[in-house]
Amino acid sequence: MATASARALRWPLLAAVLLAPLLLPALHGLGGAVQTVFTGQALAGGGSLWPTGRVTALLANGLLLSALAGLLATAIGALYGLAFVFSQAQACRLCLVGLLTTSFCFGTVVHVLAWRTLFPMVSGGEAGWAIAVLTLALRYAPLSAALLAAGLATMERAELETAVCIGGGRALWAVGRTRLQRLAGMSFAAVFALVFGESEVPPLLGVHVYAEEFLSQVALEPAANVAAALGWPLMAVALACAALLAGVPRLRASSAGTVSMGWIGTWFRAPAALRLATFGSALAVAALPLMLLAWGSVQATGRWPTHAGAALVNSLLVAGLSALVACLWGWALASWASRAEQLTVTGLNVLLWIMMLWPSALTGIALAGSALPDWTFPVTPLILAHTLHLLPFAAWVLLALRDVQPRGPVEQLKLLGARGPTAIRHVHLPAAWPGLVAAFMLCTGLSMAELTATVLTVPPGMETAILRLYNLLHYGDQRGVMMLAVAQGLAVALIAAAGIALLGKRHAGD
Amino acid sequence: MATTFDVCGRLGVALAIASGAAIVPASTPATTVVYTSTDQEYAEVVFREAEAAIGHKIAAVFDAEASKTVGLERRLVAERSRPRADVFWNSEMLRTYRLSKQGVLGSTTVDKSLGLPTTVITATSVGFGLRSRVIAVHTPSVSELDRPKRLLDLGNPRFKGRVAIARPLFGTTSTHFAALYAELGASKFTEFLQALKNNDVMILPGNGDVRDAVAAGRAFVGLTDTDDAIGAIRRGQPLAMIFPDQQGMGAFSVYMTLAKVADGPSPVGAQRLIEYLASEKTEARLIELGAVQIPVRSHLPMAKEIGAVRPKLWLMDPAKIDASLEPSVELIRKHLL
Numbered sequence: 001m002a003t004a005s006a007r008a009l010r011w012p013l014l015a016a017v018l019l020a021p022l023l024l025p026a027l028h029g030l031g032g033a034v035q036t037v038f039t040g041q042a043l044a045g046g047g048s049l050w051p052t053g054r055v056t057a058l059l060a061n062g063l064l065l066s067a068l069a070g071l072l073a074t075a076i077g078a079l080y081g082l083a084f085v086f087s088q089a090q091a092c093r094l095c096l097v098g099l100l101t102t103s104f105c106f107g108t109v110v111h112v113l114a115w116r117t118l119f120p121m122v123s124g125g126e127a128g129w130a131i132a133v134l135t136l137a138l139r140y141a142p143l144s145a146a147l148l149a150a151g152l153a154t155m156e157r158a159e160l161e162t163a164v165c166i167g168g169g170r171a172l173w174a175v176g177r178t179r180l181q182r183l184a185g186m187s188f189a190a191v192f193a194l195v196f197g198e199s200e201v202p203p204l205l206g207v208h209v210y211a212e213e214f215l216s217q218v219a220l221e222p223a224a225n226v227a228a229a230l231g232w233p234l235m236a237v238a239l240a241c242a243a244l245l246a247g248v249p250r251l252r253a254s255s256a257g258t259v260s261m262g263w264i265g266t267w268f269r270a271p272a273a274l275r276l277a278t279f280g281s282a283l284a285v286a287a288l289p290l291m292l293l294a295w296g297s298v299q300a301t302g303r304w305p306t307h308a309g310a311a312l313v314n315s316l317l318v319a320g321l322s323a324l325v326a327c328l329w330g331w332a333l334a335s336w337a338s339r340a341e342q343l344t345v346t347g348l349n350v351l352l353w354i355m356m357l358w359p360s361a362l363t364g365i366a367l368a369g370s371a372l373p374d375w376t377f378p379v380t381p382l383i384l385a386h387t388l389h390l391l392p393f394a395a396w397v398l399l400a401l402r403d404v405q406p407r408g409p410v411e412q413l414k415l416l417g418a419r420g421p422t423a424i425r426h427v428h429l430p431a432a433w434p435g436l437v438a439a440f441m442l443c444t445g446l447s448m449a450e451l452t453a454t455v456l457t458v459p460p461g462m463e464t465a466i467l468r469l470y471n472l473l474h475y476g477d478q479r480g481v482m483m484l485a486v487a488q489g490l491a492v493a494l495i496a497a498a499g500i501a502l503l504g505k506r507h508a509g510d
Numbered sequence: 511m512a513t514t515f516d517v518c519g520r521l522g523v524a525l526a527i528a529s530g531a532a533i534v535p536a537s538t539p540a541t542t543v544v545y546t547s548t549d550q551e552y553a554e555v556v557f558r559e560a561e562a563a564i565g566h567k568i569a570a571v572f573d574a575e576a577s578k579t580v581g582l583e584r585r586l587v588a589e590r591s592r593p594r595a596d597v598f599w600n601s602e603m604l605r606t607y608r609l610s611k612q613g614v615l616g617s618t619t620v621d622k623s624l625g626l627p628t629t630v631i632t633a634t635s636v637g638f639g640l641r642s643r644v645i646a647v648h649t650p651s652v653s654e655l656d657r658p659k660r661l662l663d664l665g666n667p668r669f670k671g672r673v674a675i676a677r678p679l680f681g682t683t684s685t686h687f688a689a690l691y692a693e694l695g696a697s698k699f700t701e702f703l704q705a706l707k708n709n710d711v712m713i714l715p716g717n718g719d720v721r722d723a724v725a726a727g728r729a730f731v732g733l734t735d736t737d738d739a740i741g742a743i744r745r746g747q748p749l750a751m752i753f754p755d756q757q758g759m760g761a762f763s764v765y766m767t768l769a770k771v772a773d774g775p776s777p778v779g780a781q782r783l784i785e786y787l788a789s790e791k792t793e794a795r796l797i798e799l800g801a802v803q804i805p806v807r808s809h810l811p812m813a814k815e816i817g818a819v820r821p822k823l824w825l826m827d828p829a830k831i832d833a834s835l836e837p838s839v840e841l842i843r844k845h846l847l
Contacts (some may be wrong), residue, residue: 044836044839046836046839046843046844054843054847063778063807070842089760105743119725120726120728121728122728123712123723123728123729124712157671187599199715200715203677203713203714203715206712206716208713212677212715215847216679216680217676219679219680219684220679220835220836222841229598279593306554307554361584365584365588366588367587368584368585369588369589369590369591369592378594392810432836443802449656451574453584455571455573455574455581455585456581456584456588457569457586458571459569460541460543460544460569460570460571460594460595461541461543461567461568461569461570463572467572467574468550470574471549471550471572471574474549474550474574474716475550475551475718475741476721476722476738476741476742477551479511482808
């Protein structure tokens with residue numbers, strides 16, 4: 001009995017150890033913030049914990065911008081999802097996923113730079129709002145698409161087939177509607193939370209928001225923990241959205257099912273013109289940022305930035321290594337979650353959402369100040385910062401895809417006595433392989449776009465592509481920025497394409 | 511019994527810790543680590559030349575303007591208990607002063623033969639290389655006659671909706687506004703802020719964004735730094751720069767600062783690098799590259815875009831600016847933002 005209890009406790013304890021680098025600074029930051037609230041400590045420069053008229057207006061702007069971007073991103077995400085369902089050819093899907101991964105991995109400022117080539121004179125007013133909403137929606141639409149796709153992929157095929165047999169399309173819609181509505185809500189919440197934390201893009205287009213005010217206070221306060229108190233609206237939004245999103249990916253198929261998106265595409269025989277129009281428009285929208293940047297870099301004058309190639313290689317190495325660690329930890333968490341109670345899985349999801357929405361600046365500050373042992377390498381804090389940033393994405397992909405794998409063979413091999421490393425090599429690794437490849441390519445791309453924690457933890461003498469890109473941006477070398485962004489995008493697209501090809505090969509082999 | 515959780519978790523931890531083996535940058539005892547907010551395009555050239563001159567390898571960390579609130583200043587504070595940097599080369603002086611107050615910087619001295627004026631030397635830093643705050647003008651939109659001459663002209667209604675400034679809570683714009691508060695007093699400073707507000711001023715994230723807005727014609731005039739303005743002029747963008755208030759207090763200017771990080775790992779290398787960077791040769795080189803425009807040594811030539819006549823500059827003690835920072839921010843929040 002005692003052994004069973006100890007065994008049950010082992011997993012949460014190990015998870016806590018894994019997440020300690022994030023949780024400890026988070027608790028420290030929260031502690032400082034709470035202390036500021038209760039001691040009534042005055043904030044620098046007349047900052048106020050409670051919204052004044054001006055701050056209320058900034059909050060309202062931030063909420064409205066987030067809501068509009070959330071709605072539009074969900075709509076665009078649905079377009080991508082439809083295009084994926086309609087396109088039967090593997091090459092088309094490969095192309096779309098590659099472009100979406102690339103688009104998602106461009107930072108928001110790079111998206112603005114791309115749009116500036118079309119709208120160079122927009123500086124504010126309604127046009128500024130419109131471009132801000134469009135830019136942010138396009139930046140986050142791939143996330144919406146991924147949420148919608150994960151939700152659809154885990155619908156039970158048997159249930160869908162039964163619905164079609166009984167009542168055709170109408171019954172199918174009745175079965176799917178609730179889940180689709182829920183997924184759309186989740187997509188909206190995820191984009192809402194992420195856009196609410198955006199501080200750089202809105203003011204570039206004349207839209208002033210609360211996140212900008214928060215960063216100003218961080219600049220003024222000598223202690224970051226005190227400034228963190230002013231971040232309570234960001235935390236409130238993050239927690240509210242995390243609560244809404246806690247069900248993702250509560251997507252376990254209770255019976256053995258295969259990915260149902262392909263089935264939906266096969267069953268729903270849309271007219272060829274509709275398929276073509278949907279796929280074409282999705283492809284055009286997904287490719288637009290990359291195309292605009294490529295066009296901009298051809299139009300402008302300038303040269304390929306010096307050492308940018310080395311910076312790109314460094315980025316790929318850091319990204320690859322961080323993604324590998326994140327995938328291993330994500331796999332560990334997914335493996336634990338698959339045996340845990342639903343309540344525990346919900347708790348894990350809340351934690352992962354908080355991790356995703358947690359400002360990476362605070363993680364970077366904590367890791368920069370951490371006393372890692374001397375035998376660690378100078379690059380270890382950078383890898384850890386990136387890994388913590390990527391872990392939620394890796395864990396979700398692995399959780400979602402693990403749950404749609406047929407469980408029969410795994411259980412049978414376990415019954416036959418496959419244990420330990422042998423079981424991992426012959427049972428678990430093959431089962432998790434698609435998830436690992438998908439998570440790895442997503443994480444590699446995301447890692448290459450991470451800036452704030454990188455500035456705080458990059459070892460002296462090392463340069464990454466994102467640091468180079470932002471320095472060129474400040475220097476005013478727009479062509480250099482565009483060329484480097486395109487090169488980074490192509491590298492990410494290649495990784496995505498290689499990942500999908502690898503999955504396709506394996507699928508064919510199966 | 512090993513499970514996937516055990517194996518993957520442990521493997522992940524091991525990989526994260528040992529990851530440096532693959533991509534660790536070469537670091538030797540003869541490496542001097544410098545953190546700098548000077549633009550990488552300029553600093554890299556100087557570092558390459560410095561390595562040959564001082565016989566130390568230089569490993570740099572560059573700031574990124576997008577991370578302005580949590581960049582190198584925060585990193586130096588976070589690393590205070592275990593410093594990794596030897597030298598902090600800041601492109602202005604206020605943040606250096608604030609770091610010095612927090613005990614992050616150590617004693618910094620340079621040889622008198624370097625010829626630096628005493629006004630830019632403190633116990634923890636030495637200054638060199640001036641940059642000024644200038645008004646950038648979009649030349650196709652504003653004729654020479656209509657160009658602003660004073661900072662207060664930014665509140666002139668003829669530029670309504672076409673004036674750009676960087677958010678005055680970050681970077682050199684916050685330093686400039688704090689100095690204005692100290693110089694003008696609360697009442698006149700408030701009037702200036704209200705005039706900007708009434709003129710629908712565009713408040714952009716950084717000085718580079720102001721330069722880009724003016725160069726593209728989204729704004730007709732904008733307040734930025736000389737290095738940003740000259741960079742655009744050298745690239746052939748339609749932009750001119752004006753040193754404001756030449757009949758009055760002069761153009762507010764900031765200077766670069768060099769400081770030794772307290773208890774940094776390589777104090778000898780730090781001293782050599784600081785003396786190299788503070789030398790006349792480096793100041794002239796930085797002017798040639800475009801990182802600074804006006805030398806603190808009056809006999810050195812200025813950037814050619816400025817011309818032969820040295821503009822009237824306005825410098826202020828960083829301690830005085832620091833004391834004005836918070837009250838100026840209160841008024842900025844109340845009357846401008």
